[in-house]
Amino acid sequence: MSGNKTALVLGSTGLVGRALVKKLLADNRYKSIVCLVRRPLPERYFDDPERKLSPIVIDFSDFQDYQGYFSVDHVYCCLGTTIKAAGSRAAFRKVDFEYVHVAAQLARAQRVKSFVWISSVGADAGSRQFYLRVKGELENAIMRMPQLNHAAAVRPSLLLGSRDETRFLEGIGQKLAPLFRKVLVGRFKKYRPAYASEVASKMIQLQRFS
Incomplete structure (x- = not known):
């Protein structure tokens, strides 16, 4: 028997999104989950x-036009890419900053109970590394956004799991994950590779249910 909560998921075909x-x-606790996607979801997913x-197929270049779908209790944003996959820094920033920032704005406009995304x-906005910067x-922009209820970010290290595409460094990480997870303790625990399911x-834990 389902509860009464509703959720919107962005990035549902990615590693974390699928999990x-x-x-x-x-x-x-959930009675319905809406997924905004670029193309139809395979039934096997x-x-x-x-x-x-x-699942609702949308054009992310006109993201603002889909505000009505944000009329839910919880928004989960798993959008993300890599510079290699995006093709350029500008294309990477469009997905990892602009799309997520617009999602937070739409969530605020619809007064969602909470908004959680993957950082x-x-x-660090002051980092010399483009990805981390x-x-x-994005964290600064969202956390400083007025009238956005209960925004929270998860900050995983290397993500582990089965992807549709191969990533060289993550392939190495998969093999070394048991060692990293054992030796990275204490203040270094946050750098442990994290499985998508974790x-x-x-x-889900970060969402506000009350």
Whole structure:
């Protein structure tokens, strides 16, 4: 029996997004989950016996036009790419900063109860590394946004799990993950590689249910 909460997921076809949607479909506090996607979701992605899931194909270049879908309790933003996949720094920033920032603005406009997104360990607007600088600038922009209820970011290190595409460094990380997770303790614990399911669980924990 489903509960009464509603959720919107952005980035549901990515590593964390897929793990997250699977958990939300199994979470009896939710009655419906909307996923905004670029292309139709393959049926093999999710087991949805209760018919909670509503995938909606949109044009992210006109993201502002889809504000109505943000009329939910919780927004989960798993949008993200790499500079290599995006093709340029500008294209990377459009996805990892602009799209996520617009999502937070739309969530605020619809007065969602909480907004949770994926950042990165080491995110810092003053970083000399472009990736971490963009992540830090986004954190600052969202956390300083007035009237956005309960915004929270998860800051994973290297993400582990089965991807559709191969990433060289993450392939190495997968093999060394057991060692890293054992030796990175104390103040270094935040740098441990994180499995997608762990990040997804943390995102759910950060939402406001009361």
